[in-house]
Amino acid sequence: MELFRQARNWKSYWSAKVWPYLRGDVLEVGAGIGANTELLAGAGYESWTALEPDGELTRGLRLPSAKHQLVNATIREVTGRFDAILYIDVLEHIEDDAGEVRQAAERLKPGGALIVLSPAHQSLYSPFDAAIGHFRRYSRATLRAAAAGTAELEEVRVEYLDAVGLIASAANRVLLEQRMPTAGQIGVWDRWMVPVSRWAVDPLTFGAVGKSVLGIWRRRG
Secondary structure, rough: OOOOOOOOHHHHHHHHHHHHOEEEEEEEEOOOOOOOHHOOOOOOOEEEEEOOOOOOOOOOOOOOOOOOOEEOOHHOOOOOEEEEEEEEEEEOOOOOOOHHHHHHOEEEEEEEEEEEEEEEEEOOHHHHHHHHOOOOEEOOOHHHHHHHHHOOOOEEEEEOOOOOHOEEEEEEHHOOOOHHHHHHHHHHHHHHHHHHHHHHHHHHOOOOOEEEEEEEEOOOO
């Protein structure tokens, strides 16, 4: 988590995609060390619940404002309804992803948004994925399948992000087989590859290629 905390271009890219859906009461599932809580603190929501079952991870977490609260629990222990629920690089850590999506849908208000960002392409599953506890990587089809059994959800978009970064992921999988990327590799990816993906390549592919997959659904009202 600390390695990717300084990936400013990447965070700017995906956060711009989800920003318009962050309103009212927001639930962030898997807050971890609070990097995304801090990143999204300027959005126009009324309350933010940072949900994290691992108390060790949140020990040094500082909440951005009084409208934020930290809850050490899983979604099954959460009461209340939300206008947006986020899983940012989290759903791939959960073995029963379809069950998790059903739990999330039950806690959305009518018209509320479920937002999932995850690493893409099972063929790229590497020792790094295993080391950080990923059960899987997703395609658009498998991410849709995780939500397919939840009738309350209506798809808004499912698209890939970062086509150029896909090359780096493929190189790691085929050539390097690294357990962890280095800070230098992450820096090169974030400084050079992400901007080219965001501003040049991804608009041309219309979300058909990328190293991450973003899914957004609304709860039917």
